[in-house]
Amino acid sequence: MKHMKNISIVLIMMLLLSAFTVPTKGANDGYKIGDVVSDFKLKNIDGNMVSLADYKEAKGFIITFTCNTCPYAVMYEDRLIALDKTYAPKGYPVIAIMPNNTSLSPGDSFEAMNERAKTKGFTFPYLIDKEQTVYSKFGAKRTPHMFVLQKTDKGNVVKYIGAIDDNYKDASAVNTKYVENAVNALLNGKEVEQKETKAIGCTIKA
């Protein structure tokens, strides 16, 4: 009888644990390739609110979830600027979104974002996801995490999710430029070949 009781306690605990695990998994799922993204309105470092709808001329977007404090994100800053310089004139501007909870990560505060953008000379908006709702909708898991969107009649459709390229350490040693390949394919009216890639990054601080 005592043994039975122990088993039932274990069972109840397992149930409780699974009850806690399932919702988090669901919330983290986010957009898949082919999904239409709902627009957002987030505050840029210059104080203005930015939405995708503001970009009337854009053919699509290179969205990056990034921050000041993750070393991987920092290693990719120059490559983000280069992407924006190349692809904004072609209709695919970079939009950077900082998803971290700034009380857990003070180095990502609005002021710190402003400073970092000035120091690096960001050519693109650097938005703060203050309510932390946008990154979870996208299903961004880490910084940096890239989403390439194509503007269509249906709305902005997700065409690529993943890393910028295949060598975080050394831009000159990169073999495959995933984001460039994706945007080039879209600009040429072709299907993106490599639609998803994985990379190590810093967990978003929620």
Place this chain on the structure above:
Amino acid sequence: MRSSVFLAFLLVLSACNTGKHKETASDATIAVQQEASSEVNDVDLEIYDYDGFEAFLNKKDNKVHVVNFWATWCAPCVKELPYFEQLNASYADENVEVLLVSLDFPHLYESKLKPFILKNKLASKVIVLDDPDMNRWIPKVDSLWSGSIPATVIYNKHERKFFEQSFTYSELENELKSFLN
């Protein structure tokens, strides 16, 4: 609760620092630093690319292997490291082996990783995985891994479980126990 553990950890870290600075004379400070750097040189890091590392995920012995992916720059990883250390110490005689796989950046091995290993007296085996082509090897570790750390694999020769999450000690111990029964 978790943050208080982390705070305690920070306090311990800062306590270590102030301890060193109590050596008043500047000569003494230099001596301490030199001693520290020679200790750093004594830390032998095993560095692998993924192909070299893969064997650590596929051992066919009679042990339960707990393989944790972490880095010194990853705050939630650093917070849970003491639990892996505790697990390694408590279950060593039950054929459990903890392996800490650092994903630190190569240019910080000497200045960050080695001092961290020394300062925290890590007793579990630490190795380094340095392979920038991450999209190639992340899915080989587990098809469900999105790439964020901390991440942990627990396996024996019969079964394997993957976790892309942080652990408390009791959560970690519970997962291990399912392999021991």
